[in-house]
Amino acid sequence: xxxxxxxxxxxxxxxxxxxTKSPIKDPIDKKYESVASVRETLIEHPAFALGISAVxxxxxxxxxGLEEPGCLLITGVSGSGKSTLRKEYAKHYPRRETDDGTVIxxxxxxxxxxxxxxxxxxxxxxxxGDPLFARGSAETMTARIVTLFRNCRVELVILDExxxxxxxxxxxxxxxxADWLKHxxxxxxxxxxxxxxxxxxxxxxxxxxxxxxxSRQISLEPFGIADKRSRRIFDTLLRTIFGSLPVTCVPExxxxxDHIEHIHYATYGLMGYVMTLITASVEIxxxxxxxxIDRDVLGRxxxxxxxxxGRGRLNPFHARFINRPLTNAGEPFFGxxx
Ligand SMILES: Nc1ncnc2c1ncn2[C@@H]1O[C@H](COP(=O)(O)OP(=O)(O)OP(=O)(O)O)[C@@H](O)[C@H]1O
Ligand SMILES: [Mg+2]
Numbered sequence: 001x002x003x004x005x006x007x008x009x010x011x012x013x014x015x016x017x018x019x020t021k022s023p024i025k026d027p028i029d030k031k032y033e034s035v036a037s038v039r040e041t042l043i044e045h046p047a048f049a050l051g052i053s054a055v056x057x058x059x060x061x062x063x064x065g066l067e068e069p070g071c072l073l074i075t076g077v078s079g080s081g082k083s084t085l086r087k088e089y090a091k092h093y094p095r096r097e098t099d100d101g102t103v104i105x106x107x108x109x110x111x112x113x114x115x116x117x118x119x120x121x122x123x124x125x126x127x128x129g130d131p132l133f134a135r136g137s138a139e140t141m142t143a144r145i146v147t148l149f150r151n152c153r154v155e156l157v158i159l160d161e162x163x164x165x166x167x168x169x170x171x172x173x174x175x176x177x178a179d180w181l182k183h184x185x186x187x188x189x190x191x192x193x194x195x196x197x198x199x200x201x202x203x204x205x206x207x208x209x210x211x212x213x214x215s216r217q218i219s220l221e222p223f224g225i226a227d228k229r230s231r232r233i234f235d236t237l238l239r240t241i242f243g244s245l246p247v248t249c250v251p252e253x254x255x256x257x258d259h260i261e262h263i264h265y266a267t268y269g270l271m272g273y274v275m276t277l278i279t280a281s282v283e284i285x286x287x288x289x290x291x292x293i294d295r296d297v298l299g300r301x302x303x304x305x306x307x308x309x310g311r312g313r314l315n316p317f318h319a320r321f322i323n324r325p326l327t328n329a330g331e332p333f334f335g336x337x338x
Pocket of ligand 1 (some may be wrong): 039
């Protein structure tokens with residue numbers, strides 16, 4: 001994966017590129033390879049770096065087997081980059097086979113929808129590589145988890161999609177599973193990082209014991225443009241991405257403040273949508289042999305890849321755009337306001 005390092009202190013970026021020379025010769029495949037490489041580029045923006053260092057702190061303390069390991073909750077709206085952060089952190093601590101058996105320093109997984117103690121335990125056992133993952137009662141499964149954590153020398157657990165512990169429509173919290181999770185933290189003495197949509201904070205509000213263990217909380221917020229500092233950060237992010245593309249962009253894209261606003265309207269400042277918009281723009285330029293990404297290309301990329309109804313005045317790149325966030329019912333960012 002390519003990695004673009006965001007260095008906000010001096011507004012410059014170092015680029016790391018792990019790619020070796022590509023074996024792909026077909027020019028059409030080459031184009032798609034370029035599009036895929038844009039999608040795969042990791043941007044180490046400031047909030048991402050903060051998230052990584054918060055997880056690292058948790059992990060370091062976890063190596064001491066403290067009786068009450070410090071746990072962490074990371075929340076953020078969909079597309080803010082939680083799972084990307086999880087996978088990127090875990091990538092640096094891969095599972096390995098040794099003479100003493102399998103070592104899994106960082107165990108990470110997605111929690112199931114409609115969790116029960118058994119199906120969560122099962123997911124954990126699968127991630128640990130237990131071939132008999134579905135066997136036994138909840139108690140015996142829990143005991144196997146504890147043993148395997150010790151044998152596989154698990155130092156950190158990251159559980160994604162924690163909002164599944166709260167039912168979206170009935171707001172019912174899976175109290176029994178939450179209590180079991182607290183028990184697991186206690187008996188394994190391994191720090192847990194939970195990740196999920198913002199509503200999962202309510203699970204902790206309703207469970208004081210879990211809340212105390214997860215008193216450290218951070219959120220991955222969308223990029224803002226309301227004040228000078230956030231605007232500068234978003235501007236730097238866009239310059240970094242535009243500067244690393246395999247196609248050129250018209251100069252206005254990196255110099256004109258208006259474009260920052262329109263791209264923000266088109267993406268709500270969310271990494272997921274920023275990457276979708278830009279990848280789709282690169283695809284249009286390569287497919288149609290256009291000279292560069294311009295406002296027209298961005299407008300088409302928006303309606304083709306983010307919101308099909310986003311045409312005319314509902315398209316942030318249209319000259320007569322309505323100039324407001326697209327957060328009304330039926331619009332792409334409905335429900336994203338905190
Ligand atoms: N730091 C980043 N650098 C590059 N791309 C990113 C980054 N963070 C997120 N993305 C892109 O945004 C997309 C959405 O990110 P991700 O899946 O991590 O969000 P999420 O917060 O887990 O969303 P959800 O709550 O829906 O699961 C990813 O597919 C990835 O392409
Ligand atoms: Mg996710």
